[in-house]
Amino acid sequence: MRFVLATQNPKKREELASILSDLGVEIVTEEDVGVHVEVEETGETFGENAALKAKAVMEATGLPAIGDDSGLCVEALNGAPGVYSARYGGPELDDAGRCRLLLEMMRGQTDRSAHFETYIVCAFPNGDWFAAKGECKGSIAFAPMGTNGFGYDPIFFRTESQKTFAQMNAEEKAAISHRGNALRSFRDKLAKYIAEHPEAQGKWN
Ligand code: ITT
Numbered sequence: 643m644r645f646v647l648a649t650q651n652p653k654k655r656e657e658l659a660s661i662l663s664d665l666g667v668e669i670v671t672e673e674d675v676g677v678h679v680e681v682e683e684t685g686e687t688f689g690e691n692a693a694l695k696a697k698a699v700m701e702a703t704g705l706p707a708i709g710d711d712s713g714l715c716v717e718a719l720n721g722a723p724g725v726y727s728a729r730y731g732g733p734e735l736d737d738a739g740r741c742r743l744l745l746e747m748m749r750g751q752t753d754r755s756a757h758f759e760t761y762i763v764c765a766f767p768n769g770d771w772f773a774a775k776g777e778c779k780g781s782i783a784f785a786p787m788g789t790n791g792f793g794y795d796p797i798f799f800r801t802e803s804q805k806t807f808a809q810m811n812a813e814e815k816a817a818i819s820h821r822g823n824a825l826r827s828f829r830d831k832l833a834k835y836i837a838e839h840p841e842a843q844g845k846w847n
Contacts, residue, residue, distance in 0.1 A: 647669055745782070
């Protein structure tokens with residue numbers, strides 16, 4: 643069975659293919675099958691956006707498709723930046739600028755709790771679909787620390803390890819991260835789907 647991952651990012655394909663390696667499925671990108679689907683992320687939740695991406699790519703390719711969406715939710719800011727995580731503060735800001743803006747918004751806040759969330763949705767051409775979710779709880783640091791990772795990693799602090807995500811290596815982060823948790827749950831759900839749908843095996847190649 644072949645799945646198209648709704649992304650232009652080849653790193654995301656490698657990560658997913660590696661976690662699904664023993665399921666005998668093939669993961670390709672939009673580029674691999676010659677499509678480029680522009681999906682407007684108009685959903686109010688990560689789940690809605692992940693489903694929009696998966697459905698659009700499934701319809702464009704006629705193959706099962708996987709879409710994902712993630713972001714950071716800060717309790718004291720009523721869940722912001724949330725689905726706006728990638729574009730918080732406007733298009734002129736880069737990752738470091740978005741971290742600075744968030745620290746500014748948190749100035750004087752004593753409740754610094756926050757969590758990252760990831761949703762992964764798989765949509766099949768026959769109308770079947772399933773979703774997996776992953777979360778990681780932490781808090782917003784008082785200043786950026788560390789240089790690994792991307793996005794809000796330098797200001798996302800985990801009490802358990804006394805480090806920000808940006809102070810962890812990739813394996814350490816993946817073992818506890820929202821994305822790692824969502825991928826592991828997705829893997830289990832896909833294995834269950836395949837076991838329950840033997841007829842799907844020869845399809846969608
Ligand atoms: P796509 O093109 O695949 O949509 P993206 O960068 O928008 O890539 P996500 O939907 O996974 O990726 O994440 C949206 C934003 O949330 C991302 O740009 C970061 O600002 C933030 N984010 C998500 N996961 C993160 C992580 O593990 N560490 C730091 N920031 C993260």
